[in-house]
Amino acid sequence: MYQIGEVATMAKVSIRLLRHYDEIGLLVPSGRSEAGYRLYGHSDLQHLQQILFYRTLEFPLEEIQRLMSAPGFDRHAALLQQRELIRRKAQELGAVLDLLEQTIADIDPGVQEKNTMSTQQMFEVFPDMKQEYQDEAQERWGNTAAWKQSAARWKKYTKTDMERMKQEMAHVYGQLEKVFAAGTRPDAPAALAAIEAARLMSDKWFYDCPKELHVKGTEWTSSDERFVRNIDKNCPGLATWMHQAAKANLHP
Amino acid sequence: MYQIGEVATMAKVSIRLLRHYDEIGLLVPSGRSEAGYRLYGHSDLQHLQQILFYRTLEFPLEEIQRLMSAPGFDRHAALLQQRELIRRKAQELGAVLDLLEQTIADIDPGVQEKNTMSTQQMFEVFPDMKQEYQDEAQERWGNTAAWKQSAARWKKYTKTDMERMKQEMAHVYGQLEKVFAAGTRPDAPAALAAIEAARLMSDKWFYDCPKELHVKGTEWTSSDERFVRNIDKNCPGLATWMHQAAKANLHP
DNA sequence: GTTAAGGCCTCACGCAACGGGAGAGTCAAG
DNA sequence: CTTGACTCTCCCGTTGCGTGAGGCCTTAAC
Numbered sequence: 001m002y003q004i005g006e007v008a009t010m011a012k013v014s015i016r017l018l019r020h021y022d023e024i025g026l027l028v029p030s031g032r033s034e035a036g037y038r039l040y041g042h043s044d045l046q047h048l049q050q051i052l053f054y055r056t057l058e059f060p061l062e063e064i065q066r067l068m069s070a071p072g073f074d075r076h077a078a079l080l081q082q083r084e085l086i087r088r089k090a091q092e093l094g095a096v097l098d099l100l101e102q103t104i105a106d107i108d109p110g111v112q113e114k115n116t117m118s119t120q121q122m123f124e125v126f127p128d129m130k131q132e133y134q135d136e137a138q139e140r141w142g143n144t145a146a147w148k149q150s151a152a153r154w155k156k157y158t159k160t161d162m163e164r165m166k167q168e169m170a171h172v173y174g175q176l177e178k179v180f181a182a183g184t185r186p187d188a189p190a191a192l193a194a195i196e197a198a199r200l201m202s203d204k205w206f207y208d209c210p211k212e213l214h215v216k217g218t219e220w221t222s223s224d225e226r227f228v229r230n231i232d233k234n235c236p237g238l239a240t241w242m243h244q245a246a247k248a249n250l251h252p
Numbered sequence: 253m254y255q256i257g258e259v260a261t262m263a264k265v266s267i268r269l270l271r272h273y274d275e276i277g278l279l280v281p282s283g284r285s286e287a288g289y290r291l292y293g294h295s296d297l298q299h300l301q302q303i304l305f306y307r308t309l310e311f312p313l314e315e316i317q318r319l320m321s322a323p324g325f326d327r328h329a330a331l332l333q334q335r336e337l338i339r340r341k342a343q344e345l346g347a348v349l350d351l352l353e354q355t356i357a358d359i360d361p362g363v364q365e366k367n368t369m370s371t372q373q374m375f376e377v378f379p380d381m382k383q384e385y386q387d388e389a390q391e392r393w394g395n396t397a398a399w400k401q402s403a404a405r406w407k408k409y410t411k412t413d414m415e416r417m418k419q420e421m422a423h424v425y426g427q428l429e430k431v432f433a434a435g436t437r438p439d440a441p442a443a444l445a446a447i448e449a450a451r452l453m454s455d456k457w458f459y460d461c462p463k464e465l466h467v468k469g470t471e472w473t474s475s476d477e478r479f480v481r482n483i484d485k486n487c488p489g490l491a492t493w494m495h496q497a498a499k500a501n502l503h504p
Numbered sequence: 505g506t507t508a509a510g511g512c513c514t515c516a517c518g519c520a521a522c523g524g525g526a527g528a529g530t531c532a533a534g
Numbered sequence: 535c536t537t538g539a540c541t542c543t544c545c546c547g548t549t550g551c552g553t554g555a556g557g558c559c560t561t562a563a564c
Contacts, residue, residue, distance in 0.1 A: 005511065011375040015512090020551060035559055037512055049355070049374050056348055056378065061550070076359060083352045090345045093338060096308055100335045103301070107328060122301050123263040126308065257540065267541090272522055287530055289541060313521070 001031060001039040011048055026065045027051060050075065053082045057089065096126065172197050180238050187248035195245040211250050218243035253283060253291040263300055278317045279303060302327065305334045309341065348378065424449050432490050439500035447497035463502050470495035 008015045021027040022038065027047055031039035040048075047068070054064040067073065102121070175194045184191050199214040218239070260267045273279040274290065279299055283291035292300075299320070306316040319325060354373070427446045436443050451466040470491070 003511080012378060014552080016552065017550085019513090024550095033512095033559095035512075036514090037559085045374060052375070052378050053348070053352065056345075076356070079352060079356045079359075083349065083356065086345060086349050086352065090342060090349065093308075093342045093345060096305070097335065097338050097342065100305065100331060100338065104328070104331045104335065107331075122297060123304070126264060126304050255540075256542095266523080268523060269521085271542090276521090285530095285541095287541075288543090289530085 001041055002045075004029075004038045004040070007040045007045070007048070011045075011052070013048075013052075021048075021051070021061075024061065024065070026061055046075075050078065053079075053086075057082065057085050169201065172201050176242065177238065180241050186241050186244035191245045192249050192252055195242060195249050198242070199246070199249070211246070215243070215246045215250060218246040253293055254297075256281075256290045256292070259292045259297070259300070262297070263304070265300075265304075273300075273303070273313075276313065276317070278313055298327075302330065305331075305338075309334065309337050421453065424453050428494065429490065432493050438493050438496035443493075443497045444501050444504055447494060447501050450494070451498070451501070463498070467495070467498045467502060470498040 002010070004015055004018055008018055018027065018038070022029060027044065029038040030041045030044055033039055050068060051064055054067070055061075059067075067078070099121075172194075176198060179190050179194045182190075186195075195214075199211065202214065202217065254262070256267055256270050260270055270279065270290070274281060279296065281290040282293045282296055285291055302320060303316055306319070307313075311319075319330070351373075424446075428450060431442050431446045434442075438447075447466075451463065454466065454469065
């Protein structure tokens with residue numbers, strides 16, 4: 001367990017930043033000392049590292065928070081994606097470099113050759129960092145309306161809300177795993193009950209989720225390796241089974 | 253002459269940003285239409301490009317403004333420096349990439365090998381963007397105290413102040429050039445008067461500038477090719493001559 | 505014992521760099 | 535002469551922290 005100052009020097013960030021991340025719930029230290037000192041464990045450090053990776057990609061903090069505490073978040077997959085995005089960012093920097101070279105060449109030859117560079121050229125490569133990468137993350141999720149709603153709701157959740165949500169989720173997924181592990185067929189009543197509970201949870205915490213959308217949702221998660229790996233962690237095949245159950249639940 | 257919207261689409265920035273840059277005096281369009289519409293000329297576009305380069309390097313706007321309207325600012329030199337800095341930034345990104353690879357490798361092997369990565373390693377490479385590059389720009393200037401004071405003063409200057417300053421500077425440099433062009437020796441009374449005027453101007457607009465510091469200042473500018481090129485633009489040898497005059501002015 | 509030096513805590517305000525309206529004038533086209 | 539696309543000037547809101555102020559904890563030195 002490290003104190004806040006140690007973490008700050010290790011990660012070369014300010015103490016204030018760590019406190020800020022605690023305030024907004026992005027990185028809540030896993031313990032407190034008797035005197036109220038923040039105590040960070042090793043998992044917190046991993047968390048922080050993740051956050052810093054996202055930050056180099058200029059993700060807004062809120063986005064980072066949503067991503068990292070999303071139901072299907074998988075560290076390994078996230079790292080792979082980040083690698084990809086950082087590669088792309090490096091390429092962009094390369095483009096800027098090229099533009100610089102060009103610009104230099106354009107005004108270099110001695111006194112004052114006429115500017116041969118078109119106004120289009122002049123600005124072609126500047127990174128529009130604002131969205132770019134986030135959009136990518138969203139595409140994977142597919143539906144934008146639902147996404148936005150989810151994002152909007154997250155804003156309002158307090159820490160206690162989050163706690164409650166986590167508990168509910170654990171319970172619902174526990175049920176699903178139990179039913180699935182028992183070999184229940186996805187159109188059996190017990191399966192339908194469990195999947196319905198999952199749907200209602202999505203509806204409550206994330207976005208309006210009618211049965212049709214839930215079918216879609218389970219389809220995505222069962223076809224995206226990142227989610228599958230996480231959902232199937234304890235129960236291989238669960239993701240697909242959930243999708244089938246959701247379909248069966250359409251016409252009970 | 254382009255309207256604000258055209259510039260915005262060309263440079264892929266928001267209209268609001270352009271207005272903001274106008275407000276803070278960073279990029280004041282070179283004209284206005286009768287109706288008060290901002291009109292941007294080609295030089296404004298060049299200016300904007302410069303600004304965007306600096307912004308990719310995450311220079312604070314105020315810094316950019318100071319640099320670009322500094323007495324000895326030279327576009328070509330600036331471009332060269334920016335190239336260097338962007339190269340460095342690309343390297344940093346590369347380092348982050350390496351760290352990502354390492355981290356991935358560290359948790360990849362199947363189930364759960366123990367984390368072999370030290371906490372130091374975990375954070376070694378994250379760019380401390382805050383200062384880094386600006387410091388570089390400052391080093392060139394040498395004296396930090398004077399620099400800071402200069403920076404502090406700039407904050408308070410209004411546009412009209414800037415106008416007045418430009419006029420004064422033009423006048424003082426005009427005098428210097430005239431005296432110099434006449435072949436006056438740097439220790440002649442006319443030279444001393446002109447250099448003293450220059451010193452007082454520095455003192456007034458930039459930072460407390462006793463004669464000793466002015467000697468230093470002229471020494472820097474006469475040994476830094478970027479300034480020399482600008483000062484000597486019309487009068488080759490002026491920078492060095494000013495340095496000598498400043499020395500002579502120590503003991504008039 | 506106490507006292508001084510760090511490190512930590514919680515407010516709380518401040519700041520940069522814009523985003524996003526509101527309300528109103530301008531300008532070409534139909 | 536009106537409509538739609540642009541533009542203008544306020545002015546308030548937001549994100550991601552920086553920077554104290556004022557006060558408690560802990561340790562090491564006098």
